[in-house]
Amino acid sequence: MSTEIQEIRLNLGxxxxxxxxxxxxxxxxVIALHGWLDNANSFIRLAPKLRGLRILALDLAGHGHSEHRPPGAGYALWDYAHDVLRVAEQMGWARFALLGHSLGAIISVVLAGALPERVTHLALIDGVIPPTSGPQDAAERMGMALQAQLNLDSKRKAVHPTQERAVEARMKGLVAVSREAAELLGQRGLMPVPGGYTWRSDSRLTLPSPTRLSEAQALSFVKRIACPAHLIVAADGMLARHGALLEQLPFVHEQLPGGHHLHLNDESGATLVADCFNRFFGIS
Known part of the structure; x- marks a missing residue:
């Protein structure tokens, strides 16, 4: 496919x-959805290697160059799914495929399970369902989330003296990435502020969720998926250790070498993922 990249903005109301x-x-x-605290550059290596696809790679709300949600609002999975539907409406796409990594894969599964008639293909990278919990944890989780919201008012985002220091911080984040991956994400995710650079992402993205689905509820979305689906599991990623979950999935999954960001960390990883998805989409 063409390596030309077009930058667009979509006003969803x-x-x-x-x-x-x-x-x-x-x-x-195809609508491509990146992971938590990443941005559309997550697909900058992979998308040009995929054939015959019209890929719209979003900056999810609160990430990259997209707007943050208004004061008092949050970042629930369902709100992201609504955003994706609005994007599809703007593009005139009655039916579309979803390509998701991590959080983006989870949003993709939620949307494909909720409205299976809208989604033609589901291509997932190291993500399937949201973290789950039992009903006995509901009150404690709600209290933790409410207190975290209050505490956020007194916190300030980290400011790094140079872009290099900001990139190094991203390399050592909760999910480590290669230097090249951190630099690519930084191209779209960093902004200058007094004293240096900070990441554009909304601080509210780091807040814990006030509610979680049970495992049965989460898997109900998986069970309603009606389109072909293919999951890539990173050997050193987040899903490889959840064999019991993988065995419950009704669609194809395969393991590839690399970490959670295997499609972005280096060109060889992007090529391996692209080879899988080109076969999956079956477009020559």
Whole structure:
């Protein structure tokens, strides 16, 4: 496919989102959703290697160059799914494929399970269902989340003296990435502020969720998926140690070498993922 990247903005009425467009105008419509605290550059290596696809790679709300949600609002999975539907409406896509990594994969599963008639293909990278918990934890989790919201008012985002220091911090984050991956994410995720640079992402993204689904509820979305689905599991990623969950999935999954960001960390990882998904989409 073409390596040309088009930058666009989409006004959804309730929020404005930024995105990259890759590929031929007549290609199969695909909406690509990145992971937590990442941005559309998550697909900057992978998208040009995928054939015959019209890929719209979003900056999810609160990430990259997209707007943050208004004061008092949060970042629930269902709100992200609503955003994706609004994007599809703006693009004129009655049916579309979803390509998701991590959080983006979870959003993809939620949307494909909730409205299976809208989704043609589901291509997932190291993510399936949201973290789950039992009903006995509900009150404690709610209290923790409410207190964290109050505490956020007194916190300030980290400011790094140089872009290099900001990149190094991202390399050592909760999910480690390669230097090249951190630099690519930084191209879209860093902004200058007094004293240096900070990440654009909304601080509210770090707040714990006030509620969680049970495992049965989460898997109900998986069970309603009606389209072909293919999950790539990173050998050194987040899903490889959840064999019991993988065995419950009704769709194809395969393991590839690399970490959680295997599609972004280096060109060889991106090529391996692209080879799998080109076979999956079956477009020559």
């Amino acid at each position: 309730h929020i404005e989102l930024a995105a990259h467009l890759f590929g031929p105008a007549d290609g199969l419509p």
